[in-house]
Amino acid sequence: MEYFFEYVYPAQPILHRQRAQEAVVNMERSIEAYSMVVALCSYVMIQSNYKAQPNCLERQDMAQMSNVQFGHILLEESVRVRRGYDYREGPTPYTVLTSYLYYGCYFGLAKENTAWTYLREATTQAQLLGMHEEETYKHDPLDTSRKRVLYWLLFIAERYVCFQAVLAKANGTSEPTQSTNIARSLFTRSSTRPLWMKYLQTGQSPSVWS
Numbered sequence: 155m156e157y158f159f160e161y162v163y164p165a166q167p168i169l170h171r172q173r174a175q176e177a178v179v180n181m182e183r184s185i186e187a188y189s190m191v192v193a194l195c196s197y198v199m200i201q202s203n204y205k206a207q208p209n210c211l212e213r214q215d216m217a218q219m220s221n222v223q224f225g226h227i228l229l230e231e232s233v234r235v236r237r238g239y240d241y242r243e244g245p246t247p248y249t250v251l252t253s254y255l256y257y258g259c260y261f262g263l264a265k266e267n268t269a270w271t272y273l274r275e276a277t278t279q280a281q282l283l284g285m286h287e288e289e290t291y292k293h294d295p296l297d298t299s300r301k302r303v304l305y306w307l308l309f310i311a312e313r314y315v316c317f318q319a320v321l322a323k324a325n326g327t328s329e330p331t332q333s334t335n336i337a338r339s340l341f342t343r344s345s346t347r348p349l350w351m352k353y354l355q356t357g358q359s360p361s362v363w364s
Contacts, residue, residue, distance in 0.1 A: 155191075158198050168251060168304045169194070177248070185239045190248045192232040193255040199225030200262040222263070229259045245279040247301055253279060254308060270315055277308050 155178065159171055174194075180187040199221045219227075233256065241249045253276035260269035284290040285305040292298075 155194070157202070158194060162198060162202055166303070166307065168254070168300055168307065170300050173300075185235055186241065186246065186248050186252075189232045189236040190252045190255070192228050192235070193252050193259070196225045196228035196232060196259050197255045197262075199228065200259050225259065226263060229256070229263075232256075242279075245282055247283065247304075250276050250279045250283065250285070250308075251304060254304060257311070273308070273311055273315065277312050280305055280308055 155174060158169075159174075163169075174191075177184075177187040177191050181191055182188075203221055232252070236252065241252075253272050256272040257269050257276060260266075260272060280286070285301060290301075
């Protein structure tokens with residue numbers, strides 16, 4: 155958890171430290187908290203190349219695993235446990251965050267179809283919670299900015315995926331080409347910059363823009 159806040163959080167401030175600490179405390183009695191924390195650990199290991207310290211591992215043979223292998227084990231554990239409750243019927247901000255973390259993990263594992271599925275799930279959950287509406291952010295002052303960032307990451311990632319699909323169709327193939335990769339780079343560097351700048355200037359979600 156500390157590694158996340160030191161190295162990942164500055165680029166992706168999607169979780170308040172106090173909320174993270176509350177989730178850790180509630181892991182033994184909340185499936186939702188357990189799933190989110192384990193997914194976060196998996197995300198850190200897969201995406202940021204974190205190597206767990208040997209004294210933190212349950213078995214010595216785990217020390218021989220790569221960070222990706224260990225992260226994959228944690229990911230499967232989180233997904234398995236999360237199936238134990240109906241998170242789709244009553245989504246919460248944790249639900250959205252967990253689905254987003256799954257998306258990042260599977261993308262890091264090069265399982266793009268599975269990743270897209272979880273991205274779509276997270277985006278739908280965010281819509282159900284009204285994260286595209288400014289009114290939603292008035293009820294939780296502590297975590298407002300983190301929820302906004304999470305929504306923006308979903309907003310941009312989904313459009314990137316759509317853009318990628320259009321390029322693949324234009325190329326007549328599902329495989330990336332050199333031109334596709336160039337366009338991806340231009341898209342992520344240029345097309346999203348005005349969106350981020352507008353968010354930083356206004357602090358508001360797209361629904362309030364005129």
